[in-house]
Amino acid sequence: xxxxxxxxxxxxxxxxxxxxxxxxxxxxxxxxxxxxxxxxxxxxxxxxxxxxxxxxxxxxxxxxxxxxxxxxxxxxxxxxxxxxxxxxxxxxxxxxxxxxxxxxxxxxxxxxxxxxxxxxxxxxxxxxxxxxxxxxxxxxxxxxxxxxxxxxxxxxxxxxxxxxxxxxxxxxxxxxxxxxxxxxxxxxxxxxxxxxxxxxxxxxxxxxxxxxxxxxxxxxxxxxxxxxxxxxxxxxxxxxxxxxxxxxxxxxxxxxxxxxxxxxxxxxxxxxxxxxxxxxxxxxxxxxxxxxxxxxxxxxxxxxxxxxxxxxxxxxxxxxxxxxxxxxxxxxxxxxxxxxxxxxxxxxxxxxxxxxxxxxxxxxxxxxxxxxxxxxxxxxxxxxxxxxxxxxxxxxxxxxxxxxxxxxxxxxxxxxxxxxxxxxxxxxxxxxxxxxxxxxxxxxxxxxxxxxxxxxxxxxxxxxxxxxxxxxxxxxxxxxxxxxxxxxxxxxxxxxxxxxxxxxxxxxxxxxxxxxxxxxxxxxxxxxxxxxxxxxxxxxxxxxxxxxxxxxxxxxxxxxxxxxxxxxxxxxxxxxxxxxxxxxxxxxxxxxxxxxxxxxxxxxxxxxxxxxxxxxxxxxxxxxxxxxxxxxxxxxxxxxxxxxxxxxxxxxxxxxxxxxxxxxxxxxxxxxxxxxxxxxxxxxxxxxxxxxxxxxxxxxxxxxxxxxxx
Ligand code: NOJ
Ligand code: CA
Numbered sequence: 001x002x003x004x005x006x007x008x009x010x011x012x013x014x015x016x017x018x019x020x021x022x023x024x025x026x027x028x029x030x031x032x033x034x035x036x037x038x039x040x041x042x043x044x045x046x047x048x049x050x051x052x053x054x055x056x057x058x059x060x061x062x063x064x065x066x067x068x069x070x071x072x073x074x075x076x077x078x079x080x081x082x083x084x085x086x087x088x089x090x091x092x093x094x095x096x097x098x099x100x101x102x103x104x105x106x107x108x109x110x111x112x113x114x115x116x117x118x119x120x121x122x123x124x125x126x127x128x129x130x131x132x133x134x135x136x137x138x139x140x141x142x143x144x145x146x147x148x149x150x151x152x153x154x155x156x157x158x159x160x161x162x163x164x165x166x167x168x169x170x171x172x173x174x175x176x177x178x179x180x181x182x183x184x185x186x187x188x189x190x191x192x193x194x195x196x197x198x199x200x201x202x203x204x205x206x207x208x209x210x211x212x213x214x215x216x217x218x219x220x221x222x223x224x225x226x227x228x229x230x231x232x233x234x235x236x237x238x239x240x241x242x243x244x245x246x247x248x249x250x251x252x253x254x255x256x257x258x259x260x261x262x263x264x265x266x267x268x269x270x271x272x273x274x275x276x277x278x279x280x281x282x283x284x285x286x287x288x289x290x291x292x293x294x295x296x297x298x299x300x301x302x303x304x305x306x307x308x309x310x311x312x313x314x315x316x317x318x319x320x321x322x323x324x325x326x327x328x329x330x331x332x333x334x335x336x337x338x339x340x341x342x343x344x345x346x347x348x349x350x351x352x353x354x355x356x357x358x359x360x361x362x363x364x365x366x367x368x369x370x371x372x373x374x375x376x377x378x379x380x381x382x383x384x385x386x387x388x389x390x391x392x393x394x395x396x397x398x399x400x401x402x403x404x405x406x407x408x409x410x411x412x413x414x415x416x417x418x419x420x421x422x423x424x425x426x427x428x429x430x431x432x433x434x435x436x437x438x439x440x441x442x443x444x445x446x447x448x449x450x451x452x453x454x455x456x457x458x459x460x461x462x463x464x465x466x467x468x469x470x471x472x473x474x475x476x477x478x479x480x481x482x483x484x485x486x487x488x489x490x491x492x493x494x495x496x497x498x499x500x501x502x503x504x505x506x507x508x509x510x511x512x513x514x515x516x517x518x519x520x521x522x523x524x525x526x527x528x529x530x531x532x533x534x535x536x537x538x539x540x541x542x543x544x545x546x547x548x549x550x551x552x553x554x555x556x557x558x559x560x561x562x563x564x565x566x567x568x569x570x571x572x573x574x575x576x577x578x579x580x581x582x583x584x585x586x587x588x589x590x591x592x593x594x595x596x597x598x599x600x601x602x603x604x605x606x607x608x609x610x611x612x613x614x615x616x617x618x619x620x621x622x623x624x625x626x627x628x629x630x631x632x633x634x635x636x637x638x639x640x641x642x643x644x645x646x647x648x649x650x651x652x653x654x655x656x657x658x659x660x661x662x663x664x665x666x667x668x669x670x671x672x673x674x675x676x677x678x679x680x681x682x683x684x685x686x687x688x689x690x691x692x693x694x695x696x697x698x699x700x701x702x703x704x705x706x707x708x709x710x
Contacts, residue, residue: 020077022103026125029270033105033121039072041107041119044153045128047270050216053128056151056241058119060132060263063144063253066112068132075116076106088284089295089495090569092600094618098285100124115139126280127269129223136259145246145255150266152220152233152242154179158210161521161607162189165203165232167247167455168448169193170486171504172205173514174521176608179210180237194376195417195448197455202235203245205486207528209277209521209607216270217277217607221528223265223286225488226466228255230457231266249460250453264488269528275602278523278611283489283530290495297476298495300569300596300618301440303410304355305364306342308538308574311510312546316342318367318375320390326373328382333391335373343367345394348409349401354577356405358591363402364410364442364572368393375416381450383416386429399437411438417447417456417483419464426468430475439476440498440570442533443468445483457485466490469497480533480570487530499531499570506535506574509552510543516553516662516689517608517630519562524607527567535574536562537590539583541666555666556586557656558691563593564626565611571595585671589654592695593624601642603627612636612692623649627684627692631662636692638682640710643696650699650707651676655684655692662689674710675699682710 019034030046036057045053059069083099100122109115118133132148134140157180163172164186175189183202190198207221220242222231229247236243244266246254265286269277309316321335343365351363371384389395402409411433415422422429422443433441445456454460465484472479473496482501491497503526508514519534526532536559541552552559563571573580573590580587594617603612603625612627623643627636643649650673657668668687676682676696684692699707 020103020105022101022121022123024123024125025081025083025099025101028125029123029128031103031121031123031128033103033119035072035074038070040070041072043121043130045268045270047216048272050214051155052216052218052270053268054153054155056153057149058132058151059149061146061149063146065140065143066109068117069149071109071111072107073110074105075108078104086289088492089290089298090300090498090596092567092597092615093281094598096281096284113139122286124282124285126271126276127267127282129265129267129282129286131263131265133262134257134259140259143257144253145257147254148231148244148246148263150244152268154210154240154242156212157240158212158218160204161209161525162204164190165199165201165205165234165245167197167199167457169196169456169483170205170502170526171508173504174518174525179235179240182235183237194446199232199245201245202237203232204235205232207525208233209524211607215272217272217274219269219277219524219528221267221283221488223267223283223489224288224493225264225462225485225490227459227463228264229459229462230485231264247455247457249458250451255459274605274607278602278605278613279600283528284492287489287492290493292473292495295495297439298478298498301361301478301498302571302573302595303362303364304351304360304573304577305366305410306347306351307364307366308576310342310366311507312543312548313576314546314548316340318342319372320392321373323373326371328371328385332370332388341367341390341392343390344392345398348393348398351577352402352405352407355407360407360573362408362410362440364412366412366414368412375414376447379448379450379452380416381418381421383418383421384414386413386425387432395436403437408437408439411441412444413441414444414446417445418450419445419461420450423464423467426471430472430477433477434475440478440480441472442480442482443484456483461485466494469494472496478570482533486526489530491530499533499568501533502526503532505533506538509538510548510550513550513553519566519628520611520630521608523565523605523611531568531570532566533568533570533572534562534566535572536566537573538575539586539667540575540579541662551663553662553689555656555660555662555669555687555690556583557654557660557669557693558628558662558689560586560589560654560693561626561628561691563590564615564624564693565613565628569596583667586654586669589693589695594618594620594622603638604636610634610636612638614638614642616642621698623696625692625694625696627686629686629690631688633688633690634686636684636686638684638694640676640680640682641678643676643678645678648699648704649676649696650703651694651696651710653682653684653692653694656687656690660687660690662687673707675704675707676710680710
């Protein structure tokens, strides 16, 4: 890796600096910093001469010391440019370019004995990142944050894809509206979720995706959320001003800081092309490289699970007993079995067999451990011990069996949001995993947080999730967290934190259904922060066959497309084995598809409408394409120019049948093989809430001769 570091200019100003500008390396973005009246810091951002963020002030209100809001003078500005590349452990691209121009402003508060803070601005071709820095100094050691006041003054009443501001959950469905309509829609958008704390003020969560009337795509989020609460955005519908709103702790404070300290980066990604938003690596670039010395044990995972049957089939449960009041120190073998326990040795073996036969890396097993009889709703601290199996789950035998079939069992640690209990038991829990051959854990935080009064997205829990990931690394364990704070690119720094849920995922298809457009929005929102364990791959979308009232609102082929459109190096085939066996030709795509990539090409995209993405498998001459549409049928265009020149390739095209639709004929599909070259272009019809999936390999001479050209 080559690092070119250019110090362009370093100036020390003794007089107050009026304004300082910065342009992006490609000159499309212009940034301006200035001090307003009374020494208030302010910035603005322009893309190809169109305003993105109008003059907006910055500042931090504190509790115990004087606030960092005004009375500043600029005492130093430093410019530098960086243009280098780096390689993620797992990712959408083998190599990521990190190219920006930076302005570091030192601000001095004369009235506070020359106390100093810094504002660091990094302008990339795809947007701006900025953060507050608090250097160690005589006049500043500890302080408590009351609120951060970072403004984002919008230049128009944009279309916005949003979920309401909340301290505890990000599992809301998306609402699409004008920014000015948010206050009127907030109540309706705040549907009921287990453990939620909606913000009273009109507000949205980040990543917040917007589109201006003049065609700019603007995405606001944050990067490197460490030792700080998550940021929601308050919305002033009249002035079209957004403003940071931090998640408080149990006593209402928002952040405990000790110098040297800094805030996470606030990110504004912008382009006139929607595809550029999805291709942006700005958030990853603003995260620190990993400090792990050995990363060889961090591997992509394709897995199945003893899981979907809990949601739809009605035949099995996480719990073993019929009781609803249990304690960890009691003898669980004396419980009255409910005879519907899912995680039995026999059922897990059946799944291991299936995984081995079809090339999956792992089997997730939920409900293996004692405590599920009363796991939710009691705000109980000691729900699980993470080391004691139910009497019908034979840990040693399953370890032996799985190892003999070269399959891993994926551990499940539902904490029921009792983070204190989990932290106390973390080392024995991870040691238990190592002793029994587990290398990955799915964690979960359903319910109200313990320590009581803390929130899922507050500083305490932010530190908890990182503590878990970091401790897991000591045991060479990969972590897939559910119900944790939304990701901010920390998978660069903690690459074993391989995926997160942190949004409304497939489970909600069994709990009322997801809107067909949901997965055309997620890549522009939740996935901007990092990989999502969306748990795709449901083939039996009509759930009435289980006597269940719901349906999965997609065609079968759209479920295939998700393996490409919803990036994650950890991907589940979430349906039950028997459903895959009914559609072996479609299942072949899930078996073939890669989960780690050399390159990604976002071919076409529009938030709320459609996404078509192509990717090249890591280290292989294989490519995969996924396309999804909302409730409207559409024709996707796949231009194969991403293929190398000079060879002929065989594309296996999985398409919605001519009569397919998500609500009437979801399982109608076709599979065909054609010869393609970089010059080929495919126009393919997608059904209502349908999809398109393609796998591409180099063709043998015979195949090229026998198969039709596209
Ligand atoms: C919610 C998770 O998202 C889901 O995947 C899991 O099965 C349940 N919690 C139980 O832990
Ligand atoms: Ca969940």
